[in-house]
Amino acid sequence: MTQTETVPPFQCNLCGSTFNERPKLCSECGSPSIRDVKKTGWQLDVVTEDSVAHFKKKITPCWNERPAKPGEGKPGQKGIKHDLDLGTRPVVDTANQEWHLESYCRTCGSTYSWAQGRAATVLEMEQASQGKIRKPDYESAMGKA
Numbered sequence: 001m002t003q004t005e006t007v008p009p010f011q012c013n014l015c016g017s018t019f020n021e022r023p024k025l026c027s028e029c030g031s032p033s034i035r036d037v038k039k040t041g042w043q044l045d046v047v048t049e050d051s052v053a054h055f056k057k058k059i060t061p062c063w064n065e066r067p068a069k070p071g072e073g074k075p076g077q078k079g080i081k082h083d084l085d086l087g088t089r090p091v092v093d094t095a096n097q098e099w100h101l102e103s104y105c106r107t108c109g110s111t112y113s114w115a116q117g118r119a120a121t122v123l124e125m126e127q128a129s130q131g132k133i134r135k136p137d138y139e140s141a142m143g144k145a
């Protein structure tokens with residue numbers, strides 16, 4: 001093997017991630033500062049994971065899998081792993097009359113947690129019973145699926 005086959009030709013100046021093709025922005029940290037390694041004699045910057053970890057975007061995978069689209073994944077594969085896209089939505093539990101802010105994955109709709117719980121107002125109870133405010137989705141909560 002020659003050196004050009006073992007050294008990736010592009011490297012991010014900020015976090016040290018390496019690439020076979022020059023990306024517009026580093027996929028790890030979003031930096032536009034990408035170095036052409038072969039122009040500098042195929043010398044890669046040596047970085048340790050610890051020293052660059054804070055540059056990299058923290059991407060958390062969703063615990064759940066979203067349904068595969070037709071033709072996606074391996075034949076017969078039903079679920080696709082994906083990055084967590086966390087959103088929040090108000091929910092009212094009509095059984096115990098409590099209002100919560102529910103955290104959920106925007107991609108697959110799985111629920112994560114409930115925060116800022118308080119007693120639901122009369123109006124919120126009314127809206128919840130009319131289906132205008134969601135009920136907490138305990139069924140799809142983490143660890144229960």
Ligand SMILES: [Zn+2]
Binds near residue numbers: 012013014015016017
């Ligand atoms: Zn980078």
Ligand SMILES: [Zn+2]
Binds near residue numbers: 110
């Ligand atoms: Zn998800």
